[in-house]
Amino acid sequence: MFEKFANIFRIPDLRRRVLFTLAMLFVYRLGGHIPTPGVNANALEAFFNSQSGSSLGLVDLFSGGNLRRLTVFALGIMPYITASIIFQLLTVVYEPLAKLQKEGELGRRKITQWTRYVTIILGVVQSMAIALALQSSSNGLVLDPGPGFVFMTVLTLTAGTAFVMWLGEQITDRGIGNGMSLLIFAGIVVGLPRAVAELVDTIHTQKFGAFTVPAVVLLIIGMIAVVAFIVYVESAERRIPVQYAKRIVGRRLMGGQSTHLPLKVNSGGVMPIIFAASVLSAPLLFAQSAFVRNSGPLSRIFQALSPGEPWYEFLYIVSIIFFAYFYISIVFRPDDIADNMRKYGGFIPGIRPGKRTSDYVNDILTRITLVGAIYLVVVALIPQLLISGIHLNHLPLVGGFFEHLPLWVTNGMGFNFYFGGTSLLIVVGVAMDTVNQVEAQLIMRHYEGFSARSGRVRGRRAW
Numbered sequence: 001m002f003e004k005f006a007n008i009f010r011i012p013d014l015r016r017r018v019l020f021t022l023a024m025l026f027v028y029r030l031g032g033h034i035p036t037p038g039v040n041a042n043a044l045e046a047f048f049n050s051q052s053g054s055s056l057g058l059v060d061l062f063s064g065g066n067l068r069r070l071t072v073f074a075l076g077i078m079p080y081i082t083a084s085i086i087f088q089l090l091t092v093v094y095e096p097l098a099k100l101q102k103e104g105e106l107g108r109r110k111i112t113q114w115t116r117y118v119t120i121i122l123g124v125v126q127s128m129a130i131a132l133a134l135q136s137s138s139n140g141l142v143l144d145p146g147p148g149f150v151f152m153t154v155l156t157l158t159a160g161t162a163f164v165m166w167l168g169e170q171i172t173d174r175g176i177g178n179g180m181s182l183l184i185f186a187g188i189v190v191g192l193p194r195a196v197a198e199l200v201d202t203i204h205t206q207k208f209g210a211f212t213v214p215a216v217v218l219l220i221i222g223m224i225a226v227v228a229f230i231v232y233v234e235s236a237e238r239r240i241p242v243q244y245a246k247r248i249v250g251r252r253l254m255g256g257q258s259t260h261l262p263l264k265v266n267s268g269g270v271m272p273i274i275f276a277a278s279v280l281s282a283p284l285l286f287a288q289s290a291f292v293r294n295s296g297p298l299s300r301i302f303q304a305l306s307p308g309e310p311w312y313e314f315l316y317i318v319s320i321i322f323f324a325y326f327y328i329s330i331v332f333r334p335d336d337i338a339d340n341m342r343k344y345g346g347f348i349p350g351i352r353p354g355k356r357t358s359d360y361v362n363d364i365l366t367r368i369t370l371v372g373a374i375y376l377v378v379v380a381l382i383p384q385l386l387i388s389g390i391h392l393n394h395l396p397l398v399g400g401f402f403e404h405l406p407l408w409v410t411n412g413m414g415f416n417f418y419f420g421g422t423s424l425l426i427v428v429g430v431a432m433d434t435v436n437q438v439e440a441q442l443i444m445r446h447y448e449g450f451s452a453r454s455g456r457v458r459g460r461r462a463w
Contacts, residue, residue, distance in 0.1 A: 008442070014438070017176045018176055018438070020174050020175045021175035021182065024167050024179075025171075025183075029186065031072055031163070031164075032187075033071065034071055035069060036072060036157065037156065038143050038144055038149045038153070040142065040143055041069060041070075044070055044134075044141050047141060072159070074160065075130075076161075076183070076187065077168060077184060080115070080116075080164075080165045080168070082119075082122055083115045083122055085275050087114065087115050087118070088326070088330060089326075097111070116162075116165065119162070120161070120162060123161035127156075127157035130157065131149065131153035131154060132150065135149060176438060176441075181270060181426070181433070182430060182434065184426055184430070185427060185431070188423045189427060199216060199219075203216055226424050227428055229379070230379060233266055233372070234264075234269070234428070234429060236265040236266075238262075238364060239262055240260060240348060240361065240364065242341065243257075243258050244259070244344065245345045263332075263364060263368060264368075265368050265371055265372045265375070266372035266375060267327070267369070268323070268327035270426045271327050272373070272376055273323075273425055277316075280305070280316060316380070317377050320380065321370075321377070324372055325373070328369050334357075334361040334365065337357075337358070338353065338355070342357075348360060376425070379424070379425050
């Protein structure tokens, strides 16, 4: 294994990409220690500790702990992800934008440029909401309230969002792996030591009494089982057999081989759950403002949309399933797959080329995407029971029926968000995608990959 890792640094281009990625992640973490001017850091830390397991805990998870300290990168990459979702939805419903996307590299650059502009706008809106919420708080979170503090906070957080967006694009273009996913990955991983320390503190303080040690043991076993389940499903695929007919090209006989079309059970990877969390976490920033807290109807609506509440979990499930199908509709186009098969003389045994092949592939994609979406929902919700529970007793009319459920079901066990299924899925999924990209680079240059089945690709001998 050490020999395979050493191969990474024997290839100049791959070595530069890996070192560049590590350097950009270092810059990202360095910016996570630069505080926003005018904020009482100690009071803010105490406030977030009191809000552990609430909606702010989820938002803080995706910012890599930067929101807890309100650093210049407090908004993280979420405004960019939200802007990307907006434009991907518009390409489906708005025909001129769909045509622009089909124009190739020039059209994609134009859409990317507009996405950056919308990211800045969202950054301004969200940073202003944070500034007003901090200023209206009675906990002394702001040292010198006033218009100057609001302007400085908006300017600082928006600039930080723009810089994080630039870092992610640079990693994608010049590094290894997906830049945006790696930034979220880095933000989650850096908080794991703190989560482990809290777990040890739970054992020392006997938080759950005599049940503390069994609860922690069950948590660790559950985490290992969830990671194994994630690795298994992320590697699962449905293989459609494809036969290529023999044909004569020039003086050579081509084709006549059997292969398969691999369709992953979870083709979207971690993106559906990141998209769903991004959409649902955006309103949570406004829930802390004084206007919302002082407004009875709005306060009740935002309270019902906080993590652990039944309506939030319902929307979370629906969003994951929607984005799983939405992402697969963008990545895979059955019509293009069928046309390419027919162009090169390929066909699925028992299925006529053309429209029948497209419908057949589309039916299989629909079924396995549903399985993948259910898998994402299970991974995201089961650990939620251990964190904040699902407050079924808050349901109107039927809430009393759930009052007799165990407290760990309705109130959770109060563990940190880092032990949730969302964070585990992102960490494992992004790590697997990055390792696969590194392995592909190694195999392409005739080196052994990390997995045993990758083998060694032998090049043509030079005479």
